[in-house]
């Protein structure tokens with residue numbers, strides 16, 4: 001059966017994308033990658049929570065040493081918790097994970113892949129959207145026998161505070177969405193991702209449901 005696949009990190013954008021898609025009453029599944037980083041366990045738990053809350057089947061894929069693969073050849077700071085490697089496209093694992101998501105989606109009957117990158121994450125001229133579409137086109141060229149898959153970017157014109165507002169409209173469980181780079185039981189409140197989360201909720205202006213340690 002044709003369905004929609006959502007690439008989920010367990011963060012705010014993918015959580016809101018999941019709740020938004022759920023409202024469309026379309027068959028939907030989630031795919032989540034654990035790349036062996038500090039906050040991976042909490043991100044997986046957040047994705048599982050969304051999966052259960054919305055009745056969306058979840059495909060979990062674990063690459064426990066993917067982050068470690070780049071240790072020694074990439075700037076250690078980029079690999080450290082303070083600088084999320086996934087936020088910097090030039091050192092990001094995201095294109096590889098998207099390519100795998102495209103392949104998995106096409107093999108399993110998905111017609112659409114939802115990626116919750118925000119306007120800021122798209123970069124100037126939204127070049128990351130163009131790059132991701134090329135990944136899908138390359139997969140289509142390499143595997144022409146399978147049905148094609150369309151990549152959707154529902155938040156390409158929205159900032160993070162606007163995504164939070166959208167989440168409030170669809171009653172997304174934003175408190176459970178995980179952003180922190182650290183592996184603590186609550187958000188640390190001080191890492192780059194926590195600071196971005198705090199600033200986005202502050203800009204949203206209707207309260208922050210997150211419990212921060214600092």
Ligand SMILES: [Zn+2]
Pocket residue numbers: 179180181182187188189190191192193194195
């Ligand atoms: Zn943090």
